[in-house]
Amino acid sequence: MDIVSTPAAAGRGAPATSVPEGFCSANERRLLRLIREKGPISRADLARETGLTLQSIVRLVAALMERDLVVGGPKVPSGPGQPSLPIEIARDAAFSVGVSIMDDALSAVVIDLSGRVRATHEELFDTADRGRVTRHLGSILKDLSGAGGFDRSRLVGVGVAIPGFFVDSRGAVNAPLVMNDWALTDLEAHLGAALELPVWIENDGSAAAAGESVYGAGQHHRSFAYIHIASGLGGGVVLDGKPWRGRNGNAGEFTGTLPPSTRPDRPTLRLLLDLVNAQPGTGRPFPSVGALVQAFDPEWPAVETWLARTGEGVSAILSAAAAVLDPDAIVIGGRIPPGLTLRLIERAHFYSVPVRDQDRRFPTLVASRTGGDSAALGAATLPFLHHFF
Known part of the structure; x- marks a missing residue:
């Protein structure tokens, strides 16, 4: 998965590490992305993928090897002649x-x-x-x-x-x-x-979308909106495999798609925490969202209340993301327990106004697939x- 993006800013606040600024040229970065995505990969395949001449590829790979950024893998047969030596990232x-x-x-x-x-x-x-x-x-x-x-x-x-x-x-x-x-x-x-x-x-939210693009749903969907459900509600956007931060770094702030009067009912785990703690029979009140997530029980009566209260806001957010971005998928993730994510997806719907009995195609709704934070x-x-x- 290509994860090219513009970081929030050049890292600051400390002396440089042993890796100097501007360490790699534009073509070297291009090769490193390809090698990480598709490696081990031969020099000939790198030339085909990039459109660069084989001579240029040989020179660029040699420079990356000199810096110990890539290594040659085991030789593999590639037709008549000498076996090729595929290139892979030096982990x-x-x-x-x-x-x-x-x-x-x-x-x-x-x-x-x-x-x-x-x-x-x-x-x-x-x-x-x-x-x-x-x-x-x-x-x-x-x-x-x-x-x-x-x-x-x-x-x-x-x-x-x-x-x-x-x-x-x-x-x-x-x-x-x-x-x-x-x-x-x-x-x-x-x-x-x-x-x-x-x-x-x-x-x-934007960081989670970037993580999803490399380690999760991005392996199957090149463009997606990411709905980040935690104590609050946020998100991020990935377009053509690249995280899109927007002008100010705030792309994917999906709370902004809701009228202020409806925001108390947006899908946050803080709301779920309040509902669970107010529900009789759940035992000792949970002190934090983290404690709630660790002990989450999908059979809590408050879960049904949360799904009912947040349903309209979820549909508004999903419909806005689908209409504005037209992505392949919308990913639901963050700190939300997987079981709650699936129930939310089961109930979610897009606003549909068919014309001539047809509506536009809507993105696939999927749960986060990173298996981690x-x-x-x-x-x-x-x-x-x-x-x-």
Whole structure:
């Protein structure tokens, strides 16, 4: 899956790692994307895919090999003559960390240059105090380095996903009210200086869409809208295999498609938490969305209430996304439990006004297929997009 995109901004706030700025030329980036997507792949196939001459491909591959970014795989027969030596990504050439900071939890993932997940970390954690979280992230990175089995000098940076919307080009996010300490500040500079690594900031919905494009539904759908259901509601957009951030980095803020008067009934897990805690017979009230998700029971009576209250808002969002974007699919993901996602999809519908007994074709509704935290996975791709792809 081609994940070319423009990161939120060049990572800032820390000295450069051992990977220099502008490390790869445009053609080298093009080759690295192809090799990661289709490798192992021969030089001849790379020439056919790119339209470049075989001589140019040989020169470019040699330069990438010199930098230890690609390696030759086992020789394979390719007709008469010498067997070809397919090229593949050197997995241990570089590593990246993706972090998802939620209002009540932290999630982190390490990926290598090929995109393979090497280590993960998830925990419930009160993220209200930015300084406390930052110190804890330093410990998490140290643990992940050991679990992932890599040299920290090959860590090119950290991508961070956070809820909210961008208000300027410095990576300042207008975070939820419960995350006031994170709002309207230069998070790239603050976190980069504290972690001593370059940092890229992305909102959680767009990061999750990027993660889905590489690790989930994007393997089957080139264009999709991503509905990110967590404590709040957000999302992202992927067009022709590429995350689309929009002018201000806020593409996919699907709450904005609803009238303000209906927003209390939008499909959020905060609403579900309130409904479950107000329902008699559920036992001790859950202190957070994370605790609710861990204990989720699809038989809770409040689940039916939530589906009924949010149904009209879900249909409005899906219909708007389908009409404006005309994507292959709409993916439902975020922190929403898989069982609840399926029930939501079963009830969802698009606004339909047939003409001559025919209506336009609607996108497929699918549940997220990453099998992990899509926002953390997407955040992990940001440093690689800047340096290599």
